[in-house]
Amino acid sequence: MLAKQAIAAPAQSWKTAFLNPGLLKKASVHTILIVYTVIALFPILVILVNAFKTRKAIFNDPLAFPDASSFTLVGFTEVLERSTFDVFFFNSLIVTLLSLFFVLLFGAMAAWALTEYKFRGNLFIAILFAMGIMIPIRLGTVSILQLMVDLHLVNTLTALVLVYIAQGLPLAVYILSEFIRTIPKELKEAARCDNVSEYKIFFQIVLPLIRPALATVAVFTMIPIWNDLWFPLILAPGESTQTITLGVQQFIGQFVTDWNAVLSSLTLAIVPVLILYLIFSRQLIKGLTAGAVK
Amino acid sequence: MKSTTNRTMSQNHPEPQTGAPNNIAKPFPWHILFFLGPALLIYISISVYPLLDTLRLGLFSEDETGATFFVGLQNYGNLLFNEFWSEPFWNALKNNLKFFAIHMALQNPIGLLLAMLLSSPKLRLSGTYRTLIFMPTMLSVVIIGFVWQLLLSPLWGISEDFMYNIGLGNYFDAWLGKESTALITLSLISVWQFVGIPMMLIYAALLNIPEDLTDAAVVDGAKSRHVFWHIKLPLLLPTISMVSILTFVANFNAFELIYAVKGALAGPNFSSDIMGTLFYRTFFGFQLQQGSPTMGAAVATLMFLIILTGVMIYLFFVQRRIQRFQL
Numbered sequence: 187m188l189a190k191q192a193i194a195a196p197a198q199s200w201k202t203a204f205l206n207p208g209l210l211k212k213a214s215v216h217t218i219l220i221v222y223t224v225i226a227l228f229p230i231l232v233i234l235v236n237a238f239k240t241r242k243a244i245f246n247d248p249l250a251f252p253d254a255s256s257f258t259l260v261g262f263t264e265v266l267e268r269s270t271f272d273v274f275f276f277n278s279l280i281v282t283l284l285s286l287f288f289v290l291l292f293g294a295m296a297a298w299a300l301t302e303y304k305f306r307g308n309l310f311i312a313i314l315f316a317m318g319i320m321i322p323i324r325l326g327t328v329s330i331l332q333l334m335v336d337l338h339l340v341n342t343l344t345a346l347v348l349v350y351i352a353q354g355l356p357l358a359v360y361i362l363s364e365f366i367r368t369i370p371k372e373l374k375e376a377a378r379c380d381n382v383s384e385y386k387i388f389f390q391i392v393l394p395l396i397r398p399a400l401a402t403v404a405v406f407t408m409i410p411i412w413n414d415l416w417f418p419l420i421l422a423p424g425e426s427t428q429t430i431t432l433g434v435q436q437f438i439g440q441f442v443t444d445w446n447a448v449l450s451s452l453t454l455a456i457v458p459v460l461i462l463y464l465i466f467s468r469q470l471i472k473g474l475t476a477g478a479v480k
Numbered sequence: 481m482k483s484t485t486n487r488t489m490s491q492n493h494p495e496p497q498t499g500a501p502n503n504i505a506k507p508f509p510w511h512i513l514f515f516l517g518p519a520l521l522i523y524i525s526i527s528v529y530p531l532l533d534t535l536r537l538g539l540f541s542e543d544e545t546g547a548t549f550f551v552g553l554q555n556y557g558n559l560l561f562n563e564f565w566s567e568p569f570w571n572a573l574k575n576n577l578k579f580f581a582i583h584m585a586l587q588n589p590i591g592l593l594l595a596m597l598l599s600s601p602k603l604r605l606s607g608t609y610r611t612l613i614f615m616p617t618m619l620s621v622v623i624i625g626f627v628w629q630l631l632l633s634p635l636w637g638i639s640e641d642f643m644y645n646i647g648l649g650n651y652f653d654a655w656l657g658k659e660s661t662a663l664i665t666l667s668l669i670s671v672w673q674f675v676g677i678p679m680m681l682i683y684a685a686l687l688n689i690p691e692d693l694t695d696a697a698v699v700d701g702a703k704s705r706h707v708f709w710h711i712k713l714p715l716l717l718p719t720i721s722m723v724s725i726l727t728f729v730a731n732f733n734a735f736e737l738i739y740a741v742k743g744a745l746a747g748p749n750f751s752s753d754i755m756g757t758l759f760y761r762t763f764f765g766f767q768l769q770q771g772s773p774t775m776g777a778a779v780a781t782l783m784f785l786i787i788l789t790g791v792m793i794y795l796f797f798v799q800r801r802i803q804r805f806q807l
Contacts, residue, residue, distance in 0.1 A: 211600075212600075212603075215597050215600055215603065216605075218593075218597055219594070219597055219598070219609045219613075220609075222594060222609075222613060223609055223612045223613055225672070226612060226613045226615060226616055226672075226676075227612055227615065227616075229616075229627050229628065229631055230615070230616065230619070230627065232631065232638065233627050233630065244636075245636065245637075248636065248637075248638045248641075249638070288518075288522075291518075292518045292519040292522065293519060295514075295515040295516070295518065295519060296515060296516050296518075296519035296520065298515055299511075299512050299515035299516040300516070303509065303511075303512050305509060305512055311516070311520065314523075314524075314528065315519075315523065318523065318527055318528075320725070320729055320787070320791045321531065321729075321784065321787060321788070321791070322729060322733040322787070323526075323527045323530075323531075324733055324735075324756075325531055325534060325733075325780045325781075325783055325784045325787075326527065326529075326530030326531040326533070326534050326780070327530075327534075327759075327763070327776075327780065328530075328534050328537060328763055328773050328776050328777045328780060329529070329530035329531075329533035329534045329537065329777075330526065330530045331773075332533075332773070333525075333526070333529075333530060348522065348526050349526055351522050351526070352522050352523050352525075352526035352527040353527070355519050355522065355523050355527075356523070359519065383511075384511040385511065385514070388515065409618055412620070413619070413620035413621065413622070413623075415620070415621070415622050415735075415736045415739070415740070416735055416736065420764075431620045431622050431623070434622065434623065434626075435622050435740060438626055445636075448626070448630070449630070452623055452626055452627060452630075455620065455623050456619060456623060459618055459619055459620075460615065460618075463615060463618045464611070467611045467614070
């Protein structure tokens with residue numbers, strides 16, 4: 187009896203599993219997600235793979251991975267020789283990191299002031315910042331250029347950093363305000379009772395507490411800055427101040443017909459972002475879901 | 481509120497009472513200035529002031545020497561009614577509306593579908609899918625533009641081969657190069673890239689829906705279809721409308737994709753020209769036409785008004801109604 191059951195049980199569970207609508211549903215969910223993942227990744231992969239192939243192999247068999255006979259780095263050497271890719275990359279890095287630092291610092295400080303203290307004009311300033319989330323800074327470009335000309339900042343990275351700080355602040359203030367509001371009152375009041383200064387309360391208690399939110403804001407701020415073409419094109423198009431997006435755009439414009447070079451320059455622009463993204467994606471998703479679970 | 485908590489606390493603990501006079505005397509709040517000052521200074525001087533100055537500049541015109549003089553609404557009259565300016569303007573506006581319509585029709589439904597699938601309970605690899613599908617969103621629009629330009633190029637033929645393999649070879653065309661299809665193709669590229677944003681935001685909102693709510697409905701005999709239409713979708717509406725307004729603003733402010741793929745002339749024959757590229761050409765000039773800061777400012781002002789209208793509709797109609805609904 188027992189043995190019989192033992193034999194029958196796996197068979198039955200296999201049968202139920204096969205006919206189980208839950209499992210079927212699960213399989214179809216996975217299928218759709220896999221198909222969409224392929225749609226999302228395939229175009230990028232094709233570029234990355236072909237960057238490492240000879241011109242002949244690029245055209246003859248674009249979907250093949252590079253092998254011993256088709257592997258080449260000629261595109262990359264051409265890009266590095268004919269353009270100052272290292273400079274572009276360095277410029278982008280400096281601009282992004284500096285802007286990011288100030289957006290986070292000033293944004294957190296402003297968010298703290300707006301949520302914690304009651305003063306005249308508080309609501310007006312909060313609305314002013316909120317409007318910046320919706321109204322793109324780009325619309326003021328004519329006057330921004332004029333301003334930068336007057337300040338002798340055209341073709342400097344400073345101009346870009348200033349613009350990107352102004353661009354990033356509204357969203358940073360908004361998200362960080364939401365987070366600062368969730369900090370329990372008791373914590374701050376207890377510190378105030380101990381005569382801890384407002385500055386210390388912010389830098390030593392509040393700032394560490396909002397770290398997850400800072401990470402989220404960092405990702406949201408960083409991406410548009412790194413990827414921007416508009417302001418580099420208008421404010422800093424000079425050879426020495428080009429960011430990587432502008433540099434690649436100009437380079438490809440010049441060497442349209444050189445497929446190796448074009449594919450390699452695209453790869454050089456894509457790979458650092460992908461690596462950074464894979465590092466930060468967990469932070470980003472954690473930040474998003476942390477906000478959601480609360 | 482704060483003062484009451486202070487009082488109750490000081491009543492409970494005798495210690496802080498010595499510090500109580502600090503709350504009564506009010507010195508100048510230097511700390512507020514310290515916290516708010518830097519952000520406000522940069523934001524106002526580099527974002528708010530230039531925007532207001534642009535609105536002002538739209539009412540001026542300039543001569544060959546660059547000197548500006550007040551002309552009232554003449555620039556706007558030209559943009560809207562003078563054929564030389566109005567034809568490109570209305571063309572760009574129409575194209576931009578098409579660009580936006582294609583985004584709305586595809587981006588939100590696909591994003592919603594993916595988010596629903598990702599949030600299905602006990603889904604394995606959910607994080608991996610999410611990360612991978614979101615990846616194109618992280619890349620520069622310029623880079624994505626070039627990637628698709630290569631992929632769709634008849635020279636390389638990679639898409640053509642692909643279409644042949646699935647039996648649709650005869651339908652392949654140089655979509656980016658044709659007047660009738662260039663804008664649609666560019667819109668689809670943009671949808672492909674940015675579908676991750678609605679997906680992520682809706683996914684986060686789905687996690688936010690209390691399980692008790694859906695469980696209760698299921699216990700009461702609701703089918704999953706009903707749970708979706710009557711519980712989840714209404715609760716997702718704030719997120720979906722937020723995504724929509726974000727898309728609206730981004731679309732009417734778009735520039736990079738068209739510029740990277742089709743150049744400032746937004747060819748063929750301006751068929752992919754949108755407000756962003758029109759703004760750039762008007763401000764910076766191209767080929768025969770000389771750039772004009774004041775005309776550029778006028779175009780920017782009209783873009784501002786369009787975006788403002790969209791945002792206002794969102795704030796006053798959509799969001800207010802949703803708030804009432806949520807309560």
